Amino acid sequence: MSQIGAPRGRTCSRSPRSRTLRSVATLTSAVLAVTVLAGCSSGDEADEAPAAAQDNAPAARDRVADGGTLRWAVDALPSTLNTFQADADGTTSRIAGAVLPALYTLDERGRPRLNPDYLESAQVVETEPKQVVLYKLNQQAVWSDGREIGAADFVAQWRALSGRDTAYWTARNSGYERIEKIERGKNDLEVRVTFAKPYADWQSLFTPLYPKQVMGSPNAFNDGARTSLKATAGPFLLKTIDRKSGDVTLTRNPRWWGQQAKLDSLVLKAVPRADRTAALAAGSLDLAEIDRSAAERIALALRDARAGRNGAQAALAHGPGSAITPSKALRSWALAHGSDDEKAAEVKVARKKNQEAIERYANAQDALAKFVVRKSLEPAYTQLSLNGESGPLADERVRRAVARAINRQELAESVLKPLGLPAKPPGSHLALAGQAAYADSSDALGGQDTKEAQALLADAGWVPGGALRKPAGTKAGSESEKKETEKKETEKKETEKKEKKKEEKKKEEEGSTDAKKQASDTASDEGLYIVGDDKPGDSGDDRPGDSPAAPAAGANGGTVLAPAPDAAGQSAALLARAEALDTGTGSAARAAQSATKPDKGVAGAYAPRGTAAPVTVPDASQAKALGKDGKALSLRFVLPSGPGSESLRAVGDRIVRMLDAVGIRTEVTKVSDDSFFKDHVASGDYDLALYSWPASAFPATDARPIFAKPEPASDGSLLVEQNYSRVGTDRIDQLFDQAAGTLDEDEARELVRQADARIWAAAGSIPLYQRPQLVAARADLVNAGAWGLAAPRYQDIGFKKPETTKGTERNR
Numbered sequence: 001m002s003q004i005g006a007p008r009g010r011t012c013s014r015s016p017r018s019r020t021l022r023s024v025a026t027l028t029s030a031v032l033a034v035t036v037l038a039g040c041s042s043g044d045e046a047d048e049a050p051a052a053a054q055d056n057a058p059a060a061r062d063r064v065a066d067g068g069t070l071r072w073a074v075d076a077l078p079s080t081l082n083t084f085q086a087d088a089d090g091t092t093s094r095i096a097g098a099v100l101p102a103l104y105t106l107d108e109r110g111r112p113r114l115n116p117d118y119l120e121s122a123q124v125v126e127t128e129p130k131q132v133v134l135y136k137l138n139q140q141a142v143w144s145d146g147r148e149i150g151a152a153d154f155v156a157q158w159r160a161l162s163g164r165d166t167a168y169w170t171a172r173n174s175g176y177e178r179i180e181k182i183e184r185g186k187n188d189l190e191v192r193v194t195f196a197k198p199y200a201d202w203q204s205l206f207t208p209l210y211p212k213q214v215m216g217s218p219n220a221f222n223d224g225a226r227t228s229l230k231a232t233a234g235p236f237l238l239k240t241i242d243r244k245s246g247d248v249t250l251t252r253n254p255r256w257w258g259q260q261a262k263l264d265s266l267v268l269k270a271v272p273r274a275d276r277t278a279a280l281a282a283g284s285l286d287l288a289e290i291d292r293s294a295a296e297r298i299a300l301a302l303r304d305a306r307a308g309r310n311g312a313q314a315a316l317a318h319g320p321g322s323a324i325t326p327s328k329a330l331r332s333w334a335l336a337h338g339s340d341d342e343k344a345a346e347v348k349v350a351r352k353k354n355q356e357a358i359e360r361y362a363n364a365q366d367a368l369a370k371f372v373v374r375k376s377l378e379p380a381y382t383q384l385s386l387n388g389e390s391g392p393l394a395d396e397r398v399r400r401a402v403a404r405a406i407n408r409q410e411l412a413e414s415v416l417k418p419l420g421l422p423a424k425p426p427g428s429h430l431a432l433a434g435q436a437a438y439a440d441s442s443d444a445l446g447g448q449d450t451k452e453a454q455a456l457l458a459d460a461g462w463v464p465g466g467a468l469r470k471p472a473g474t475k476a477g478s479e480s481e482k483k484e485t486e487k488k489e490t491e492k493k494e495t496e497k498k499e500k501k502k503e504e505k506k507k508e509e510e511g512s513t514d515a516k517k518q519a520s521d522t523a524s525d526e527g528l529y530i531v532g533d534d535k536p537g538d539s540g541d542d543r544p545g546d547s548p549a550a551p552a553a554g555a556n557g558g559t560v561l562a563p564a565p566d567a568a569g570q571s572a573a574l575l576a577r578a579e580a581l582d583t584g585t586g587s588a589a590r591a592a593q594s595a596t597k598p599d600k601g602v603a604g605a606y607a608p609r610g611t612a613a614p615v616t617v618p619d620a621s622q623a624k625a626l627g628k629d630g631k632a633l634s635l636r637f638v639l640p641s642g643p644g645s646e647s648l649r650a651v652g653d654r655i656v657r658m659l660d661a662v663g664i665r666t667e668v669t670k671v672s673d674d675s676f677f678k679d680h681v682a683s684g685d686y687d688l689a690l691y692s693w694p695a696s697a698f699p700a701t702d703a704r705p706i707f708a709k710p711e712p713a714s715d716g717s718l719l720v721e722q723n724y725s726r727v728g729t730d731r732i733d734q735l736f737d738q739a740a741g742t743l744d745e746d747e748a749r750e751l752v753r754q755a756d757a758r759i760w761a762a763a764g765s766i767p768l769y770q771r772p773q774l775v776a777a778r779a780d781l782v783n784a785g786a787w788g789l790a791a792p793r794y795q796d797i798g799f800k801k802p803e804t805t806k807g808t809e810r811n812r
Contacts, residue, residue, distance in 0.1 A: 050434030051422045051770055054108050055374040056785035057777070057800075064262045064782055064798040073271040073279070073288035077243060082225040083208060084161060086171035091248070091268060098250055098266065098794045099232040100208035101141070101149065109434040110379060110697050110789030112203050117141070117258040118149070118233075120189075122203070127743060130180065131195040133202050139189055140257035143211050143231040151184045151191045154206060156215035158182055158193075167218035174701045175205050198741050200748045201701040209233075235261040235795035246270035262798030273644050276776070280371060281364035286778045287785075291644060292419065295375070295774045301368035312362040371776045374785030375419060378771040379695040381426045382415075382648070384655065387687050388727035388764050389710075389718065392462070392633055399727070399763035400445065401456035402635075402688075405662045407448040411651055412769035419772050426767040429707070430699035430756045433770075434789060436745075437699055439753045444760040453662045457626060457633070464663065467627025626663040634665040635687040638680045642673035648690050651768070655688075681724050689724075692771055695789070699752050700739035707759050709733055727764025 078091040103119055104112040114122060118141050126132035141149045160168045161176040180196040195202070213230040214220055224230070229238055235258065236250040248268040252261050271279050277294040279285045290298075304314040335347040384406065392398045408425040416423040426432060427440025446452065457463075626633040639645070639652045649670070656666045666688065671680060680686050696702035705721040709728030713719050720726055732755050739751035759765065773786045783796040 050109055050377070050789055051424060051432065052375075052377040052788060054786065054788045054790060055376045055775075056787055057374065057782045059782035059800060061259065061262070061796060063801055064796065065801045066262060066798075067264050068262075068799050069265045069267060070263050070781070070784070070797060071267045071269055071284065071286045073276055073285050074248075074268045075270070075273070077241065077246060077248065077270050080226040081229055081238075082210075082214070082221065084170050084172060085222075085226070086169075088171070091270075094268065095238065095248065095250070096208045097234075097792060098236040099229065099234040099238050099253075100210065101233050102207045102791070103135075103209065104203050104207055105791045105793075106697060106789060108788060108790045110432065110695065111436055112697055118209075124202070124743060127198070131198050131202075131743065133193045133195075134185060135191040135193070136185075137189045137191065138257070141233065142255060142257070143233045144237060144253060144255055145231045146255065147211075147231070148188060149209070149233060150188050151182060153209060153212045153215070154191050154193070155182045156212035157206060157210060160215040160221050165218070167222075169218075169222045174704075175199055175201055179205075198743055200740050200742055200745070201698045204698045204701060235259075236266060239265075256795075259795050261795040266794070266797075277368075278364070280776055281367040283367060285776075286781060288776050290373070290774050290776045292647060292772075292774065294776065295373045295419070298368045298371050298373050298776055301365045302372070304365060305369040310362070310366060312358075314362065314365045370779060372779050374775045374777055375421060376773045376786035376788040377416075377421060377432075378773040379432060379789045380692045380771045381432065381695070381767045382651070382690060382692045382769055382771055383429075384766040384768060385681070385686075385689045385691065385725045386727070386764055386766070387684060387689075387725060388762075389684055391687060392460075392635065393687055395460050396727075396763060397456045397460040398462065398633075401453040401460070401662065402659065402664065403445055403763045403766050404447075404449050404453040404456065405664065406655060406658050406766060406768075408766070408768055409448075411654055414654060415647060415651065415769050416772055419774070421772055423769070426770055428753075428756050429693075429759050429765060429767055430703050430752055431697075432695045432789065435695065435697060437697075437749050437752045439756070441753060441757040441760050444757040445763055450662055457663065461628045462626040462633045462663075463628070464626060467625055467630060467632035469627070470630050625665060632665065633663065634667055635659070637666045637668045637688040638676065638686040639668060639670050639690065640673045640676040641670040645673065652690060655690075684718075684720075684724070684726060690768075700736055700748060704733070704736040704740070707732055707736070707755070707765075723764075725764035727762050729758065729762060732758050732762070 074091040074094065076089065076091060078089060078095060079087040080092060081095060082088060083092050083096050101118045102115055103122065105115050107113050116138065118138050120136040120138055122133065122135045124131060125134045135154075137149055143149060158176055158179050159165065161170055161173045162179065163170070163173045163177050178195050178197055178199045180194045182194070183192050184190065185192050193202075193205075210225070211229075211231040211233070214225045220230075227241070232238060232253070235253055235256050237253045239249045239251045241248050246269060250266040250268070252264060269279075269285065271285065271288065273289075273291060276285065276288045276290055277297055280288060280290075280294075280298075300318065301314070304310075304317075309317065332347060332351060336344050336351060338344055384402075386393050386399045386402060388394055388396070388399060393402070409423070412423040412425045424433070425442075427442045428438055431437035431439075637652060637656065639649050641649075652668065656668060659666055669686075677691065681689050681691055693706065706723055707728055708721050708723050709730060709732065710718040710720040710723055710726050718726060735751050735755035735758070739748045739755065742748050742751070773788065775785045777785050778799075780800045780802075782798060782800045783793065
């Protein structure tokens with residue numbers, strides 16, 4: 001993975017094996033998307049069903065009309081057509097799925113299934129002395145130029161992605177570096193792949209498979225495949241990429257040997273998420289992933305249609321016209337036709353704008369009523385990442401406390417329940433419910449428990465009032481800092497001795513009258529206190545109570561002194577304040593306030609006899625706030641600020657309240673979507689952050705770089721691969737390696753589950769909820785929508801045949 005400039009760490013490959021691009025699925029609700037690279041896994045049945053079923057209007061092929069064009073929204077045009085390059089994105093993957101061979105595809109439970117369009121069989125035929133996989137290709141499988149798919153294509157892809165030739169600018173190569181050789185089998189339809197060491201995840205390789213014309217040379221790989229593909233082999237062909245209109249057009253492949261694509265063409269249109277509701281209403285899209293607000297708008301349009309309300313009536317019921325009452329309408333009409341020409345003109349313009357808005361809303365509602373919202377759960381989960389590189393979160397007890405303070409069930413329900421989706425938090429970092437490797441290992445960390453969270457914080461030294469306590473001198477800082485502390489203590493004792501002698505001298509001079517007064521009024525003792533003046537007697541007046549004023553504390557560098565003996569009741573609070581000043585632990589807000597508005601305890605001021613010392617006492621919130629060695633416990637929570645991130649920010653607000661309940665303060669920082677991941681998450685400039693990871697059916701391979709233990713670089717930074725929480729252990733790495741290296745599927749799954757339990761215990765990543773998948777689709781569109789864990793089957797997508805009056809079907 002390419003290096004990213006970072007203030008506290010950097011992401012960089014440690015070895016060819018580790019250069020695996022585990023792409024970040026949608027970082028916010030919709031805006032921050034990076035490529036989702038789906039893997040494959042073993043084919044064993046999982047005990048648990050998927051959290052949510054597919055919702056894609058399944059229909060048999062004979063009920064799907066032949067022909068038509070589907071306009072499908074994507075976030076942006078692809079930067080490259082090569083999925084193995086670092087800037088490949090979701091559009092790259094979508095194109096590859098329609099035009100290139102996928103030897104294995106994922107079913108509705110996220111499990112890999114052999115694709116008979118390309119393979120007759122694929123299996124491990126030898127394990128000793130080395131692992132050998134034999135692929136038997138579909139004899140009809142050919143590239144769009146007529147050449148058979150064969151061993152030469154496998155060899156070219158292996159050489160490009162093995163990491164041995166650095167001229168290839170690859171973003172990932174996991175698995176390919178384990179291959180020792182590839183050779184032709186008994187005939188051109190057999191490919192033998194020999195591994196240098198066992199590799200459990202061999203089914204993830206060669207998907208997608210590119211032709212040797214793309215993989216055969218660094219120039220073709222690095223540059224040529226960015227904008228065009230010399231040959232393809234899928235149900236569709238790549239026809240054009242029109243960067244001016246923002247369209248990618250795919251058409252039927254005339255050489256396709258499998259079941260013919262139902263659609264004549266498939267047009268991928270670049271439409272930002274924020275513009276999709278308008279695009280759907282305008283009739284320029286047939287299929288689009290949408291956010292919650294768009295889904296609610298469509299649901300409202302459908303309810304209106306079922307209730308017999310047209311768009312105009314809907315606009316008056318809940319649209320722009322809903323706020324116009326009869327009295328307001330009458331007043332508006334009167335002003336528009338009144339004698340004040342200037343006011344009338346202004347009101348007429350406003351009335352025209354309102355009417356136009358009502359008409360637009362009405363037309364949009366009529367159009368949106370032709371769509372349905374199909375929903376499931378994405379093959380991705382949103383997590384709270386805890387940066388363990390430095391600061392309080394470097395202590396795993398604090399990370400665990402954060403995790404135990406969070407009610408994951410409440411967060412999942414807040415996001416998913418309003419959408420009518422299952423709201424069970426994921427129990428695994430490495431698989432989702434329904435996948436073979438899934439097991440709930442969250443008990444390794446534990447559920448929400450406020451008392452346990454507080455106990456963990458106390459054990460780590462974070463206690464109420466700790467922010468106001470000066471650290472012990474014998475344990476704080478360098479040797480010079482210790483000496484400085486000792487020096488200050490000595491000076492303080494000498495000053496106190498001088499003060500005591502001076503007070504005794506005053507008592508002798510004032511005589512018996514003052515002595516009696518002192519006996520009868522023990523609360524005053526001369527009725528004065530002195531703060532911030534080293535030598536009060538130097539003023540030339542032994543009766544400072546008669547002095548009208550004195551310099552403020554710190555104005556001349558004076559030392560803060562203890563109060564007079566008769567103010568002993570205030571001494572503890574004053575010493576606490578002095579310690580805060582000595583150690584510089586006041587909050588920025590209090591510092592700013594004291595700089596602009598002196599408090600009642602102005603240093604060096606004199607009070608009348610009998611006046612209690614107006615010492616500033618730390619407020620209750622500061623006394624209760626957790627701290628340690630004079631430092632408050634506060635975590636920087638970074639969130640994206642874009643228009644598509646409202647749901648993520650709402651979750652962040654809930655987390656802030658949950659942490660506050662156990663005494664953990666947060667500083668929420670909202671940054672632009674463009675910089676959120678690159679400048680903050682990847683670079684390590686955060687304490688807490690919310691973002692999502694895609695699920696993989698190959699966790700031993702795909703998840704390893706996400707949870708690999710960071711290693712120090714020569715320049716003092718960290719090599720973190722994609723472990724942006726910077727939390728990892730040697731044992732976790734070992735378990736991943738063992739899982740990837742065994743050919744026993746049961747053993748591999750058990751090792752993955754053990755790794756997941758240790759990831760939970762390390763508390764660097766807290767899975768919160770599986771992301772909702774909301775898709776707007778034309779009501780007559782079938783075999784398309786919210787696929788859940790499955791991969792689309794492009795050749796089956798199409799429009800439903802209309803029914804005749806007799807109930808039979810005819811072609812459209």
